[in-house]
Amino acid sequence: MREKAKQQMRIWATLCHLSALLGWILLVLLVFIGIPLYLPLNLLAPLIIWRSKKIQYPWIDFQGKESINFQISLTLYTLFVIAIFLVILFTSFTIAVTTNASIDEIKNTLDTLLLILVSLISFKLVLQSFVVSFASIKAYNGEHYCYPFIIRVLR
Numbered sequence: 071m072r073e074k075a076k077q078q079m080r081i082w083a084t085l086c087h088l089s090a091l092l093g094w095i096l097l098v099l100l101v102f103i104g105i106p107l108y109l110p111l112n113l114l115a116p117l118i119i120w121r122s123k124k125i126q127y128p129w130i131d132f133q134g135k136e137s138i139n140f141q142i143s144l145t146l147y148t149l150f151v152i153a154i155f156l157v158i159l160f161t162s163f164t165i166a167v168t169t170n171a172s173i174d175e176i177k178n179t180l181d182t183l184l185l186i187l188v189s190l191i192s193f194k195l196v197l198q199s200f201v202v203s204f205a206s207i208k209a210y211n212g213e214h215y216c217y218p219f220i221i222r223v224l225r
Contacts, residue, residue: 080210082123083133087206089115090141091199098195112141133209135224140205140217144198148191155187 093112120134162183166176201217208215 076212079127079129080212082119082127083130083209084206086116086119086130086134086137087202087209089119090137091202093141094195094198110141110145112145113138116141129212132214136215136217136220137202137205139220139222139224140201142223143217143220144194146221148194151187151190155183159183 090112093110093114097109097111116134116137120130120138124131124134159180162179163176165171166179205215205217
C-alpha cells in the first residue's frame with residue numbers, strides 16, 4: 071500500500087511539470103487558428119495540481135513550486151521579448167515612414183522582424199519542452215531537479 075502512495079506521489083509530481091506544456095500547446099494552437107491571445111495558460115494546470123496536492127504530499131509541494139516558478143519565469147521572459155520587439159517594430163516603422171521608404175522596404179523590414187520573433191519563440195518552446203521533459207523524468211524517479219534561469223517567486 072505504501073508503495074502505491076509513493077507511485078501516486080511521483081505521478082502527480084510528473085504531471086505538475088508536464089501539464090505546463092499542455093498550456094503552451096493550447097496557447098500556440100489558439101494563436102495558430104487566429105485568436106490573438108496571450109494568457110499564462112501554462113500556469114493554470116501546475117497551479118491546480120500544486121494547490122490540491124501540496125498538503126497531501128510534500129514532494130509535490132517542492133516539485134509544484136519548481137514548476138510554477140519556471141513557468142512564471144518563462145512567461146515573464148516571453149513578455150519581455152514581445153515588449154522589446156514592439157519597441158523595435160514601432161521604431162522601424164517610424165523610421166520607414168519619416169524617410170519615405172517604399173512599401174517593399176517596409177514589408178521586408180516587418181517580415182524580417184516577424185521571422186526573428188517567431189524563431190525566438192519557437193526556440194523557447196523547443197527548449198522548454200526538453201527541460202520540462204527532463205524535470206518530469208527526474209520527478210518521476212524521485213530525484214530533485216532545479217530549473218536553470220528561474221526567478222524564485224514561490225519559495
